[in-house]
Amino acid sequence: MKIQTVGEIVHEKGINALIYGPDHSGKTYSISTLPNLEKTLVLSVETSGLISLKKKCPELKAVKVESMSELFNAYKEIENDPLKYENIVLDSLTEIADLCVSEELEKTNAAGNKVHGQQAYGEMANKIIKMVRAFQSLPINILFICQQGRIQDSEGRLYYGPLLPGKQGNIKLPYLVPFIAALKIRTNEKGSVERAFQFVPSEDLIAGQRGDANLTFEKPNWTTIFNKIKGE
Numbered sequence: 001m002k003i004q005t006v007g008e009i010v011h012e013k014g015i016n017a018l019i020y021g022p023d024h025s026g027k028t029y030s031i032s033t034l035p036n037l038e039k040t041l042v043l044s045v046e047t048s049g050l051i052s053l054k055k056k057c058p059e060l061k062a063v064k065v066e067s068m069s070e071l072f073n074a075y076k077e078i079e080n081d082p083l084k085y086e087n088i089v090l091d092s093l094t095e096i097a098d099l100c101v102s103e104e105l106e107k108t109n110a111a112g113n114k115v116h117g118q119q120a121y122g123e124m125a126n127k128i129i130k131m132v133r134a135f136q137s138l139p140i141n142i143l144f145i146c147q148q149g150r151i152q153d154s155e156g157r158l159y160y161g162p163l164l165p166g167k168q169g170n171i172k173l174p175y176l177v178p179f180i181a182a183l184k185i186r187t188n189e190k191g192s193v194e195r196a197f198q199f200v201p202s203e204d205l206i207a208g209q210r211g212d213a214n215l216t217f218e219k220p221n222w223t224t225i226f227n228k229i230k231g232e
Contacts, residue, residue: 014086015226016136018093018173019197020146020162021183026195026220027145030183031089032056033221034143039086043074045095068100068127075134087141093128093173094147097164100124121166128164132176141226144177151206161206178210179229183220195220 021027028049034040042062044050053060065071078088090096104120135142149163154171160182162173174180181197182205188194199215201207209215213229 013136014139014141015179015229016142016144016177017179017181017222017225018144018146018162018177019181019183020148022148022185025183025185026052027183028052028091029056030220030222031060031091031143031145033223034087034089034141035223035226036086039084040089041078041085041087042089042091043071044089044091045099046092049091065096065099068096068103071096071131075131078138082138082140085140087143088135088138089143089145090135091145092147093132093144094163094165096131097124097128100127101165125164125166125172129172129176132173136177143222146173148182159204159206174206174208179215180206180208181215181218182207184217197225 019027019030028046029052031040031042032053037057037060040060042050042060043065044062045065047062047064050062063070063074065074078085101120101124104123132144144162146162146164148160151159151161151163151171152167153159162180164173179199181199184196184198186194196217197215197220198205198207198217199209200217211229213231215225215228218225218228
């Protein structure tokens with residue numbers, strides 16, 4: 001049994017964060033603000049979103065993920081040499097979950113069983129939660145990107161939050177990641193578009209943080225946010 005102080009354990013881990021927002025709001029583009037882009041790897045299902053990074057950081061490394069087995073193999077390679085990278089981005093968790101549901105339904109059909117959607121969504125939720133926890137166990141920064149959706153909690157209340165297909169994943173996901181931000185867009189009095197990452201929850205919006213970083217409405221720059229979380 002290896003006994004460590006809380007400070008030592010936290011120091012060994014990277015920062016785990018999730019950003020969600022409407023389509024075409026700049027979620028993928030925010031990858032360009034991560035520290036040390038030369039040591040960043042994007043695992044992308046939603047490859048069309050990478051167009052926004054083409055001019056800003058054309059040398060950014062990415063892996064096109066087309067199946068859950070490809071994602072699992074990518075994870076194993078990273079796990080074997082985690083310090084090769086400083087940041088891993090999953091873009092997007094919503095698309096990965098959709099991919100997982102499709103594969104679960106295909107398995108059911110191939111086995112000659114009657115398609116049971118609820119069972120497929122349950123299997124997806126279990127696999128996505130297990131995958132999120134696995135990536136968060138790595139000693140590097142993990143950024144999850146999600147689409148935005150209307151989420152209903154266990155008490156029937158509706159919120160905007162990070163979207164996964166089905167209900168189980170939507171309810172559990174916000175409790176898994178320590179830093180969750182909603183990407184907010186507004187037009188100021190001068191007519192210019194402004195963006196901010198909202199880390200504080202509101203009546204109709206899921207967001208949150210752990211620790212004492214005191215994140216509120218932050219400029220959309222992950223390097224600055226990570227430094228604030230680390231107390232730098």
